[in-house]
Amino acid sequence: MTAEAPPTAQTQVTAQAPAPKAAGRLPVALDAVGGDHGAAPNVDGAVQAARSGVSVLLVGDRVKLHAELGKHEGSSRLPIEVVDAPDVIGMEEHASDVRSRTGASINVCTRLVKEGRAAAAVSMGHSGATMASALLTLGRIRGVDRPAILTHLPAQGGFTTLLDAGANADVKAAYLAQWARLATVYLRVLEDREDPTVGLLSIGEEDHKGSALVVEAHGLLRALHGQGINFYGNVEGRDIFRSTTDIVVTDGFTGNVVLKLAEGEAKVLLGWVKEALNSNVKSKLGGLLVRDSLRGLAERMDPSTYGASILIGVRGLAFIGHGSADARAVKNAVLRAARAHEANLVQRLEAAFQAST
Amino acid sequence: MTAEAPPTAQTQVTAQAPAPKAAGRLPVALDAVGGDHGAAPNVDGAVQAARSGVSVLLVGDRVKLHAELGKHEGSSRLPIEVVDAPDVIGMEEHASDVRSRTGASINVCTRLVKEGRAAAAVSMGHSGATMASALLTLGRIRGVDRPAILTHLPAQGGFTTLLDAGANADVKAAYLAQWARLATVYLRVLEDREDPTVGLLSIGEEDHKGSALVVEAHGLLRALHGQGINFYGNVEGRDIFRSTTDIVVTDGFTGNVVLKLAEGEAKVLLGWVKEALNSNVKSKLGGLLVRDSLRGLAERMDPSTYGASILIGVRGLAFIGHGSADARAVKNAVLRAARAHEANLVQRLEAAFQAST
Structure with missing residues (x-):
């Protein structure tokens, strides 16, 4: 990996610093009833994001969401709007339910993106449902066979940017090559890495x-080296934490x-x-000092630093977070989504794939 | 995982305690020139194992090995013998070389096992060559399609017992089911776990x-539940460190x-x-205390605690260690190999597969 700014620092800065102005920009649609803990952390995170200047559409049961919003003082003056969605796909339900349940909160979110009324869809709810809804409603970028979940691991x-983190359990070698190109553009656009290395x-x-599969993918990636990606070669499990490369591509099962x-x-x-540190008196004393x-x-190891993972390859922005996400994760996810919109990520991805096909 | 004795403790105890008597027992054949650091850690580890009462055949260049042995005071009185092997398969060479290079140290080791002159072959050298040599020389247990590398991860x-840790990158569902059975017998025989759970x-x-592949393997394992294995169901990456099950089976790529x-x-x-702990004066002071x-x-995280991984499913004992193994790892590997021989592991595995086929 080429030398970088310190880890958490960078993410924090990029996530928080130049927040897009609310005026004239599209709001981020948040699936505000998704996740293990329901509305509370979602609304809390949205309020924090709005205070940083990002406007948010809270999607879900309007009565519940207004009640939750009422707990936050001064929230009525923030750029937050509630969009009613009567239904929600529970964590234990089937992802395929998104096909029939058009009123489900995640479907409302992705439709808002599709219709150009929201910058991005963000959900801490059912991952499979979020993927399915994004794919069905937004479609794929031309040249991308399968969208992938792109995530960041502390290193x-x-x-280290890893994909696919779970969208595709069974893959073809060609997918891996496409993911390498998507991730390269992502890091270039959102993290200012000019020529990220791919392992x-x-x-x-x-x-x-x-x-x-990997031997075949190796050949495809080798052929792409210098033509849109900077292919390093094979890496092993230990290289992920060592930061041997900026990007690691793998199938969605292994990822x-x-x-x-x-x-x-x-x-x-x-x-x-x-x-x-608690094992004896001496350690306890030392523990207080350290x-x-x-x-x-x-904090460096905390997944909420990164907020959520992008489903990359769909024609629109969709972010998928942990079901256990706290308000900080929700806020960081919303800010990251706003930044991706601001940077025209989807258009940049489309252009990159158009140029080469 | 059913409740156990504390981690390192158990391994330490079982690895060190009832060491088999040298007299009347077969010695362990150690590929004494294999590994990143050549003869020194191998001979050192062999000397330590011999001092615990396990006899060892040091296989490799006899001049080099005698010279190394000479550095250990009193080693001439230990149950250690040097077996000359003029050739060694280097870490950068091809595993397939074992076919033609019959004088290579690893081939001499596996032949000693095959001929009933050694209890087990242990190597910190080229993993692929060790696997190939063991497979070619010793063959497979009837009913086992592909031997696997069985290893232990601290949890x-x-x-947690994990297999396959790398012998088979491309697998069939049936292999996973066979590995679940092999690992079950292994834990029963060597670690006194009566009915280990399989994830x-x-x-x-x-x-x-x-x-x-996994969905198919799930069906096979479900059918075996109660018939030789205690199948828990699917586990995820996070379960490995959580000790959700005693055994985790997966393909050799993922493993x-x-x-x-x-x-x-x-x-x-x-x-x-x-x-x-070194970041400031206060932490440094605390660091000294903790x-x-x-x-x-x-130490709990140190791979050398486990010594080496067994190549399970071959008709004879073969252990594969880290190229970077130190003397402690070599010693623990030799003791573990002696214990497996002592416990008639291979015969027990054969009996388990015979009973069911």
Whole structure:
């Protein structure tokens, strides 16, 4: 990875700093009833985002949302509007339900984007439903066979961009090559990385190592090197945290396992560190002294820093967050969505694929 | 995972405690010139293992090995013998070279096992060559299509047993079912776990979630539940460190990514903890107080605790370690190999597969 600004710092700055002006800009449509904790963290996050100058459409049961908004002092003066959606796809329901339940909050969000009334759709609700709704309503960018979930993992050099993090369990080699191009444009447009490096996740650094799929993808990526992507070659599991490359492409099965393992391991390890600091009187005393320093580390590992992951490759902006997202995650997701709109990300992606096909 | 003795403790105890007597037992054949650091850590580890009562055949260049042995005082009185092997397959060479280079140290090791002159072959050298040599020389257990690398990852409940950690990048659903059975017998015989739980690595807990391969494997494992394995269902990446199940089965591509990611993340995270403890005077002072407690944690994460991974499913014992293995890893690998021989692991595996086919 080419040298970067410090990790959390960069994300924080880019997420918070030049917030688009509300006036004349499209609002972000937030699926405000989605997620494990319902409306509360969504509305709280929306209020925080609105205070930073981003206008938000809160989509969901209007009575519930107005009640929740009423808890935030001065919220009536913020650029927040409630859009009624009578239905919501619950976390335990089927993603395919989006086809028939047109009044579901996520469908209302993606339609607002489709109709040019919202900059982006953001949901902490049912991931599969969000993907399905975005795909059905917005369609794909020409030249992209399958949209992918693009996410960021904390790493030595700041963060590593990983895709697909779970949209496609079974893939073709061509998808991986398309994802490498999508992620390259994404980092260029949203993170100011001029020529990000791309690694292909495999089980050996040598070109011929890996599954049949990976060996085929290696050939496609090698051919694209210099023509829109900066292909580094194969990378291994250990390279993700080492920041060997800016981008790591893999199938959605492996990518989802990587994402969940990385988060799970961080949680367990930090728990063990806390345990060790409480194991005896001497450690407890030391623990008090190191507490502040370790807090920064925990924050660095916190998925809510990144807010949500973009479903990249659809013709419109759609962001998918953790069901367990807190207000900070919601706010960061809304700000990130506004920035992507501001930067004309979708148009830039379309142009990149048009130029080469 | 059913409740266990504390993690490192258990492994340590089982690895070190009832060491088989040297007399009347077969020695362990160690590929003593394999690995990133050549003979030194191998001979050192062999000396430590021999001091615990396990006899060792040091296989490799006899002049080099005798010279290395000479550095260890009293080594001439230990149950260690040097077996000359003029050739060694280097870390950068091709695994397929084992076919023609019969004098290579790893081939000598597996032949010693085949001829009943050694209990097991252990190598920290070229993993691919070790697998190929073991497979070619020893063959497969009847009923096993593809041997797998079985490894242990530190986890909340002690450790999680993962396979395949990299022997087979492209697999069939039937392999996963066979590996679940092999791992079950392994834990029963070597770790005293009566009825270990088996999880199938996927990207959702629901039965129908995952790749086409995983959905098919789920059906096979479900059918085996109660007939030799204790199938829990699908598990996700986060479950590996949470110890949701004793065993996690997956294809060798995903398993290898998981193993290397887990090790790489632990290294980076512990590095960040150290950095945080050095970030200012207050933290430095605290760091001194917590140092001992954190050392235990670092040891818990150290792959050398487990020594080496078994190539399970071949008709004979073969263990594959890290190229970077230190003497402690070599010693633990040799002790583990001796224990597996002592417990008649291969015969027990064969019996389990015979009973059901």
